[in-house]
Amino acid sequence: MNEIGVVYRNVRRADSAVAAKLGALGAATVHEAMGRMGLMKPYMRPIYAGAQAFGTAVTVLLHPGDNWMLHVAAEQIRPGDMVVAAITADCTDGYFGDLLATSFKARGAHGLVIDAGVRDVRVLTEMVFPVWSKAISAKGTVKATLGSVNVPVICAGALVTPGDVIVADDDGVAVVPADLAQSTLDAAAAREASEGAKRAKLAQGVLGLDMYNMREPLQKAGLRYLD
Amino acid sequence: MNEIGVVYRNVRRADSAVAAKLGALGAATVHEAMGRMGLMKPYMRPIYAGAQAFGTAVTVLLHPGDNWMLHVAAEQIRPGDMVVAAITADCTDGYFGDLLATSFKARGAHGLVIDAGVRDVRVLTEMVFPVWSKAISAKGTVKATLGSVNVPVICAGALVTPGDVIVADDDGVAVVPADLAQSTLDAAAAREASEGAKRAKLAQGVLGLDMYNMREPLQKAGLRYLD
Amino acid sequence: MNEIGVVYRNVRRADSAVAAKLGALGAATVHEAMGRMGLMKPYMRPIYAGAQAFGTAVTVLLHPGDNWMLHVAAEQIRPGDMVVAAITADCTDGYFGDLLATSFKARGAHGLVIDAGVRDVRVLTEMVFPVWSKAISAKGTVKATLGSVNVPVICAGALVTPGDVIVADDDGVAVVPADLAQSTLDAAAAREASEGAKRAKLAQGVLGLDMYNMREPLQKAGLRYLD
Amino acid sequence: MNEIGVVYRNVRRADSAVAAKLGALGAATVHEAMGRMGLMKPYMRPIYAGAQAFGTAVTVLLHPGDNWMLHVAAEQIRPGDMVVAAITADCTDGYFGDLLATSFKARGAHGLVIDAGVRDVRVLTEMVFPVWSKAISAKGTVKATLGSVNVPVICAGALVTPGDVIVADDDGVAVVPADLAQSTLDAAAAREASEGAKRAKLAQGVLGLDMYNMREPLQKAGLRYLD
Amino acid sequence: MNEIGVVYRNVRRADSAVAAKLGALGAATVHEAMGRMGLMKPYMRPIYAGAQAFGTAVTVLLHPGDNWMLHVAAEQIRPGDMVVAAITADCTDGYFGDLLATSFKARGAHGLVIDAGVRDVRVLTEMVFPVWSKAISAKGTVKATLGSVNVPVICAGALVTPGDVIVADDDGVAVVPADLAQSTLDAAAAREASEGAKRAKLAQGVLGLDMYNMREPLQKAGLRYLD
């Protein structure tokens, strides 16, 4: 976590097909499939409603008010990547705007997750370039201090190792370690498969109390019904 | 406020026609009609712009990270109810998603107000199932600890007694005690009736200073105009 | 900053044509052109996505929970103004709704920037009357205490002098002192002019590292590439 | 909850001896004895370390930036009371200082709990007049708008009915409904009685795992020990 | 507000004797004497209880994570000054520690007010060097980017012009424009003079209701007493 001034060029990325399938399942399902782990803090919000993205992580570590390393990171992007940017201290400055988005998109990035602010959000929305951030701010940054690219970072409370699968949507951002991508997909797909039947039952008025057999454990726990 | 592990089945609900009329007037007008009281804290926000709902309160008291009682609450919902969920400590977890929404909708719920997080917001939006919450979070919950259903709760700083009228829209969430529903409606309707004429005058350029006869009290208060 | 109970009627407004051109450039570009200064805090957000406005500032200083002076301010609005409202202490109450918006619009206001809450946001959105605020709240206010109109105020961390140019969009709110409006416009226009060519290059895959000649300074700063 | 402009003079106070005994047990023990209920939000902090107080509640409902009703409340204080002040909207102004504290103390108040700010904290500390508040602020207030005294209020997320027992210390503020004071005391005293023996065992190195017989339930829950 | 990279050496400081007298009256009294204006936000807290300081302002404008200009400011300090440091964006880094405090103290500074973080607070406390800040943080800063010294700044929501009187204590930080220092002192001293008599009366049990003649205005406002 402590290397400053380095760029790792060779990243072992999770399988892109697995990443795509995890992306289709969404952040909530993926997080449940990991044993309710692997989520960034809920202050990370998409810049437009309905944003959805997935990809393999290219990580960046930045200093407060300094976005120099985002340009260094651009060169390391491969098609299908998501850039994940962490800051060494809390900062809401607008590190990223439409020019960088144009460059990231040209390199094949699927989106950006940044524990700081972004700007030009109207243009980013028109470009359909999805970003998850903790703030929106017109405040610009300088290019003066080295950070790192493709080192493990902690972004919004989650550890992200380069190559991990990132799944982001309206509900938040989930991080799946590359080693766990396939097993998480298996568990998530199984979970998802059972949801359709449940949804149909619930839509017909069947209660979760009955469908999940909760009445007995509730009674054992001491639940009392009063009139 | 202190009962844990109980479900009250018989709730004296406010009149549904009165609730509907209060709902049409909106949270701001209703709150003014109660003497500027009865609002939840402004951190309670709808999950999609333009959300509007009203209903009689079914209340739920939950523990941090545990949504078990939402299933118990589902059985107590009658058509026209709004579910109001309070947590015993601050929590942003995603207590509610599309499966519970399907169940609540099938039972006739008009919406949910929860002092915590929700998830599956894209699907909830497509279902047009309105939710007011303090957070959006993919974080799942367990089902391990008893709470209560249909006890008085404090939700986002407002006391909600089962059967109270809930009026929620883009501006926030108002709570009208069942006993005060009719008198609040009368006051709110009177207030609303006078607004159309005022709006027309203001649109023509008449100043509030003149329309509300403010010039004299302002002068008495000592207001000075300088060039 | 300390005058209470006064209304200045004669404000030296920045040139309206310059204000319009600054508005077209947007808050981020304008802020950069001022040397990365002049922004309000990023908690100031538009009430609807895509809001854009500019104008010359009519300022109001209000007390917590009291919107009396907004009516006084309405009379001082001239076509092309933006009203900028500051509060003497932190407050999220809903100071402004559709009636005041109707009046402000009739007077020719382009929008409102308020370091507090607003309400009736659905109607304001339908009216296309843009507002930047720190909160949305149905909570009403009283009319009991004098403030001031057209005195310098600090709004969301920025000093606003009556007549300053306000530029507001999705990215935030920038304040340009009237004296600096023309020079800021010149600098912002120059900055903007170079962006089109850059965007085209970046879209073709040229890296910022090369376009901005960053490789040498990065190397001098000690950046190391590892495999 | 909705009465404005009234002062109730006759309050059925909880028994003062019971209140004193609850006070000696402290907020955490009392809250546990109520089934882990009845606490104000943890943002309520004492103005000096080591503050401890208990008493029967005299309640006040105030408007943002207006402390008029604290003077009205002073007259309703009887020896052994704690004043509990709620605000109709979030506010951090300094409602209370050394003059009011002198008056409250002369009336026999044991302390103040206020969901807003206080000032003159150095003098209050020298007076050993304990206050729990959400902020410290030199910002003064006006005396312009009516609130109420001795109506039920929601203070920092807890419902307080006049006459309830308030127990406050470094850990926070607990509220015991007058009707539950004796039974809560019984439960709290029983809980406390068993703590001395436990503390002695733990001090000798006995593990909670053994003392509380947790090993079997942990194993049943699936806990695995790895080397 | 917008000059970057400049140091003004000649500051017209408020009279030091007046500053000392304002300091003795404290932040709350001074703020009241200015018509309840001139306070920084209440998140500004002293690093140790009981801290008190006053002085004439030397201002510094800093960038996020960069404390270079604090060294530049040190040279501009004259005995009796208070350094007031503003940051161009929100930042909690520890800009100031025991070495800078040693230097500031040697130059005659009375203390520091900084809208960011400080560190070495144990040593600063031992040195009895008072600091008001919004955070305490061990996080260090770089020395890479120019700011300014002795330009007007906005610090924690208050405008500070070089030479203004700063009065800081447990209750917060008040700013008195140099031009208003004498008149504010006169008003504050008058206010203070009347407090001793009031305190004595209140200590004897006289109610503010009577001492301030509030009963009639309360009755006129409609206050009702109920039993």
Place this chain on the structure above:
Amino acid sequence: MNEIGVVYRNVRRADSAVAAKLGALGAATVHEAMGRMGLMKPYMRPIYAGAQAFGTAVTVLLHPGDNWMLHVAAEQIRPGDMVVAAITADCTDGYFGDLLATSFKARGAHGLVIDAGVRDVRVLTEMVFPVWSKAISAKGTVKATLGSVNVPVICAGALVTPGDVIVADDDGVAVVPADLAQSTLDAAAAREASEGAKRAKLAQGVLGLDMYNMREPLQKAGLRYLD
């Protein structure tokens, strides 16, 4: 990061003598020696002023509102350890009080770092058992859900691996990976060694501008002095 329900008994702890020396240098110096990395967020505060502690990390992962695993962790404590507790979602409940502190102390723990709340702070202070937490809260917890002990955790934004050195004081909490403990100590000691001489110079009035040779780089950066 994703294992739930496991306890690792064998932890490779950093050398205790090195940990003690790092502890003597303090969090700020240690963090600088790691290249300004390795700090927890500044919201982590000691429960009493002047708290200082160091040790090797025993880590615990807990669920919101559930402190069961703290009892499991107690058994894994060896003399000289610091317990570091992370929660899977934001929570301010009081997970830890005087009984657990008695047990931890009997096992030889030097202190606790917890990204949640604690209670019984008066007793903990009397016991001189140092705790760094994000909240103080009387709110109790249940014992119902498994977490883990001695897995890597993210606590207040910092990655902590079991056995890492923890250095905590008034300025915050620093984490030194076990592998870097010796090299960090060397760098920190070197840094510290030079501070005494600097402090003496600064105390004599020598300016940092001269001592650090900043005048030339400031001039090159364009700093202008004006009168």
